Amino acid sequence: MRQSRYAPLMTLPGEAELSALRLSLIVAGRSVAFSLLPAIGIAWLLTRRRFPGRTLLDAFVHLPLVLPPVVVGYLLLVLFGVRGPLGRLLEAAFGIRLVFTTSGAALATAVMSFPLMVRAMRIALEGVDVGLEQAARTLGAGPWDRFATITLPLMLPGVLAGTVTAFAAGLGEFGAVITFVSNIPGETRTLPLALYSALQSPDGEAMAARLALLSFGLGLAGLIASELLARGLRRWLGN
Amino acid sequence: MLDVAIRHRRGDFTLDAAFQAPTPGVVALFGRSGCGKTTLVNVIAGLLEAQQGHVQLDEARWLDTDQRLNVAAERRQVGYVFQEARLFPHYSVQGNLCYGARRAAGARTLIGLDEVVELLGLAPLLGRRPGRLSGGEKQRVALGRALLAQPRLLLLDEPLSSLDAARREEVLPYLERLRDHCAIPMILVSHQFDEVLRLATHVVVMDAGRVVAQGDISAVSLTPALRAIVGPEALGAVVDGVVDAVDSASGLAGLVVGGGLLHIPGPALTRGMRVRVQLLARDIILATQEPxxxxxxNQLRGQVRSISADADNDLIEVDIGGAAVLARITRAATQELGLAPGLNVWVLVKTVSTRGHTFAVPGRPEAPAPAAGP
Structure with a gap:
């Protein structure tokens, strides 16, 4: 009897798949860790401050949304490549090399998911009543104090949403990563890159299907977890 | 003394306001909505930087644009009760109350948590979140929170406007207690003249961004500027007096006002108490002969000081010996009686017309009441 075409899905993921999964989680996790604080800072600047060049900064931050990811990867290569100005500086000063490394994959992912994060933080910040910050001011709270005790706690649901969205998008970043750090097993071959490689090889169909299923499950679990967390947060915030 | 002089332009609205008021005391900023009261209060609090002017409370200069001085709001120690309580939703009532108190540590302590909880009746609310409070409860918590920050000046921006009549009556007595028991200077923003009557020691009337009248409430109650804002029906002179005697049989109190005696319903009054009465101009009758x-x-002797006309009627200001009343009568009556400045008249006030227009005079209770004349 002919074997069912779904049989490959029933087998346990092998070393290659697990490695891709692990790498994806590391890359997405690092990229989120890199960009969380800058995203909050820039979102705060864009919503709460009026300064010359604001529109330009806004456009610059959102550029990765409209540029082809390959272009972003290329730009990173130019800047952070072995001969790029920043790449040379990093290598000389800290011995850090980004090209063809997991760190480089995380950087490319961070740049690509940054606008998603900033956007979520901005929406969250716009939802925080400036009046409450003013009230905190009259009660003697300085800028950092009111940010830590009023603004940040009240925007936490948005911070969470932004983090989850950026993390989920980071798991699947393809174009910028493959352009900047190539497709090296165990170093830069994340889930989408592994899936792409599997499709390129003649007998990789089963592996591709398993990787796709893995991505699907991961995404679903992440979204459900974030929704539950957001609910808990909102309860804690008193709404 | 509180000394404020501000010029600030935004769009086609210009705030150009200056006033000086004694401290401690309750300064009422009175005027229609949109006349610039809240903007002025925000400048005093430091939440808005005025383009030009100065703000000074006693020795503390907070703003002086000539000296490029602008003390940050968080360093001014100003308690601000906003129109919409602005409680922090993620803190409990107790957390809200203590927010400012913790940051005021080291400053002189005017009032402690227990005292505030007692004064404002907050004990049953302490563990709750602001989302579960009624409007009146929220305003009381906001008031308590501002007080516990140990403010040098308390700003109340229409703290009662978001409340219905019943809730207003719930919060007003707390404000009166505050005025009488704490020596904190206060600024009360209001567009309701009865609140001003009940609470203010000094009134600043604003219209279209300018101060159009200021002074004690009796003087301000006679000004044409106020007439334009409260309208002819609510217009009336405010007189302060001292209770001379209370007749327990009739429940009437005799109040020494200017050179005469005014009988008002006052079963709750006692001899020596200072009382403020608003005599609505439309309720006053004038006579040229002793009736x-x-x-x-009530028949008070007086002398016509001035006559002015509004759209339909004449407004007669009568000096009753140290105080003045306003009477709104028809133009025909003015002519028939031959009323003119300097003429001696009798001012007739129905006792029942003062019901609901009588208030305890603001001021610290320990201030000795002047001896009542015979």
Whole structure:
């Protein structure tokens, strides 16, 4: 009897798949860790401050949304490549090399998911009543104090949403990563890159299907977890 | 003394306001919505930087644009009760109350948590989140929170406007207690003249961004600027007096006002108490001869000071010896009686017309009441 075409899905993921999964989680996790604080800072600047060049900064931050990811990867290569100005500086000063490394994959992912994060933080910040910050001011709270005790706690649901969205998008970043750090097993071959490689090889169909299923499950679990967390947060915030 | 002089332009609205008021005391900023009261209060609090002017409370200069001085709001120690309580939703009532108190540590302590909880009746609310409070409860918590920050000046921006009549009556007595028991200077923003009557020691009337009248409430109650804002029906002179005697049988109190005696319903009053009465201009009757055989309890002797006209009627200001009243009568009556400045008249006030227009005079209770004349 002919074997069912779904049989490959029933087998346990092998070393290659697990490695891709692990790498994806590391890359997405690092990229989120890199960009969380800058995203909050820039979102705060864009919503709460009026300064010359604001529109330009806004456009610059959102550029990765409209540029082809390959272009972003290329730009990173130019800047952070072995001969790029920043790449040379990093290598000389800290011995850090980004090209063809997991760190480089995380950087490319961070740049690509940054606008998603900033956007979520901005929406969250716009939802925080400036009046409450003013009230905190009259009660003697300085800028950092009111940010830590009023603004940040009240925007936490948005911070969470932004983090989850950026993390989920980071798991699947393809174009910028493959352009900047190539497709090296165990170093830069994340889930989408592994899936792409599997499709390129003649007998990789089963592996591709398993990787796709893995991505699907991961995404679903992440979204459900974030929704539950957001609910808990909102309860804690008193709404 | 509180000394404020501000010029600030935004769009086609210009705030150009200056006033000086004694401290401690309750300064009422009175005017229609949109006349610039809240903007002025925000400048005093430091939440808005005025383009030009100065703000000074006693020795503390907070703003002086000539000296490029602008003390940050968080360093001014100003308690601000906003129109919409602005409680922090993620803190409990107790957390809200203590927010400012913790940051005021080291400053002189005017009032402690227990005292505030007692004064404002907050004990049953302490563990709750602001989302579960009624409007009146929220305003009381906001008031307590501002007080516990140990403010040098308390700003109340229409703290009662978001409340219905019943809730207003719930919060007003707390404000009166505050005025009488704490020596904190206060600024009360209001567009309701009865709140001003009940609470203010000094009134600043604003219209279209300018101060159009200021002074104690009796003087301000006579000004044409106020007439334009409160309208002819609510217009009336405010007189302060001292209770001379209370007749327990009739429940009437005799109040020494200017050179005469005014009988008002006052079963709750005691001799020596200072009382403020608003005599609505439309309730006042004037006579050129001593009236006889009338039911009117109050007949005060006076002299016409001035006559002015509004759209339909004449407004007669009568000096009753140290105080003044306004009477709104028809133009025909003015002519028939031959009323003119300097003429001696009798001012008739029905006792029942003062019901609901009588208030305890603001001021610290320990201030000695002047001896009542015979």
């Amino acid at each position: 006889r055989g009338l039911s009117v309890r």
